[in-house]
Each structure stands twice: as C-alpha cells, then as structure tokens.
Amino acid sequence: MTYDVAVLGMGAAGLQAAITAARKKASTLVLGKPEDSALWSAEVENYFGVPRVKGRELVSIAMEQASAFGAELFKEDAIALSKEEGVFTITSESGRLIQSKTLVFASGISRKKLNIPGEKEFFGKGVSYCASCDCNFYKGVPVAIIGEGSEAAISAELMTNYASRVYWIVETPQASEHLKERAVSAGVELVAAKPKEIVGDSKVAALILSNGRRLAVNGVFIELGARSSTDMAMDLGIIPDPEGTIKVDRNCRTGVEAIFACGDITGKPWQVAKAVGEGCVAGTEAAAMARGV
DSSP: OEEEEEEEOOSHHHHHHHHHHHHTTOOEEEESOGGGSTTTTOEEOSBTTBSSEEHHHHHHHHHHHHHHTTOEEEOSOEEEEEEETTEEEEEETTSOEEEEEEEEEOSOOOOOOOOOTTTTTTBTTTEESOHHHHGGGGTTSEEEEEOSSHHHHHHHHHHTTTOSEEEEEOSSOOSOHHHHHHHHHTTOEEEOSOEEEEEESSSEEEEEETTSOEEOOSEEEEOOSSOOHHHHHHHTTOOOOTTSOOOOOTTOBOSSTTEEEOGGGGOSOOOHHHHHHHHHHHHHHHHHHHHTO
C-alpha cells in the first residue's frame, strides 16, 4: 500500500497534521515515539482554552483522535528516506519499508546533551552530535557512541567504516533488535555503563564510565534520540539553515516537491500553539496534493 501522507513525528505538530489529513480522507501514517516529543514531558499552561495540562495527556488524546479518524500510528523511528518516480520510501528501525505520496517532517530539532564534565569543553575537539556529519574526521582512531535509541545504533554501525574501534555506550538499549544486531555484526562493542566524564588536553583522549572503566578514544558521538529530521531531510535535497531548521512557505511547503514541515523544525517560537497551527496547515496541504484536490 502507498499512503497519501506520511508524517514523521508524534508530537503536537505531527499528530495535528495526521488528524487533519485523515479527516480529509487521505490515507495517513504517523511514525515516531510519543515519549520523544518535546511536548511529552512538558507542563502546558499557555495553550488556548486549556488552563493547565500535562503534555503527555495532550499527546495521548491526540493519538486517540488521529486513530479515530483513520490514521495509522507506528511507534517506531524512521531511519532512512528516499524518493523514486514520485513516491517516497521510508525505512523504519524495524526494517519495515513504507511508501507515501507526500511527506511531513514534524519531529523537532533538539539535540539532547549529556551534561557531563568535558562535553561542552571538547565540543568540536572530539565531541560531536552528528556521526554522519563528522565521520570523515575520525578515520583510523577509536570512538565511542553514546545513546540508547535508533540514532546511536545507526551511528555506531556507520562508524565501523571509519574508526579503528567503535564502542557503543548503552545501559538499556531502546533501539530495535534489528538495528542492535546490525551494529554488533558490523563489529561494534556494546558497553553497559553510563558516561561519567570526557577527558583530554587540547582534544578528547578518553571517556570515563560510571563503572570506573577508562576508554581510550579520540571521538565521542552523543546520539541520544532518533535519527534527526534534518539529517534525513538532507538525504532528499533539503538543506537546513545553520540553526538546523527547515524553511517553509505559508503553506508549510519546503523547497522540495511534496515535502512539508511543521512544528519546532521550522523555527521559533517553540510553542504548542504554533506547532498545532502549522500541523493543521501541513496536513491540509499534503492531503490535497496527494489526492489531487
């Protein structure tokens, strides 16, 4: 089956886009993990008509609404995108291949930080938040990947093509078994511990773990979530601005045909009201394009 609309992100913008598209009778799919959205852990008190509510309550209600209107919700991350003959192919972390006529980016832009000693001091000197961006700088040297989700698993596998040794620091893996097995098969060493400190002189020399182990590494990649939307957008020819946001017009269209974006990924203000409004516009426009109305 080829969906009319595929939405990446299960937060306020993505779920509103799905609700709107599904109500327009477009076949709609949403991929993402609701607990990874910025809204999930937030306390909301400035949203129109709602005096105070927990973000997860809004997300849960919106998921029910989207499903009730016919949208399908897959609670897994997208890890790769491609387009051939006018149809997008999405690869999910479980290895599922999904096709869609239009695509809506709605998964935010935040780069989560560890907030451990050495992280800030060695940023750009061995500490990176994007393995796919900086992999070429670490040829032939040992590196550590830190993170529990799909982004860390993919980055660990990727770095086996460049680094002399790859450690994946992960206490409780959240990535799918499919991605975990791929990383291990590629030669990644899993280390069950928490990162404690990044040390070195002018650049990274080692990673100290909570169990006292010292890993001699020259690169530390902090990959704490899903593969970012901006990384995947670049695979389709969309170039984010220096802040990592995607420019859109008033109809939430990007510079690439049949691709829309909404929510935090389009820039400030990072508010639920903006996310919901843009989600409505993006869902409406994507549905209309897919159905030719």
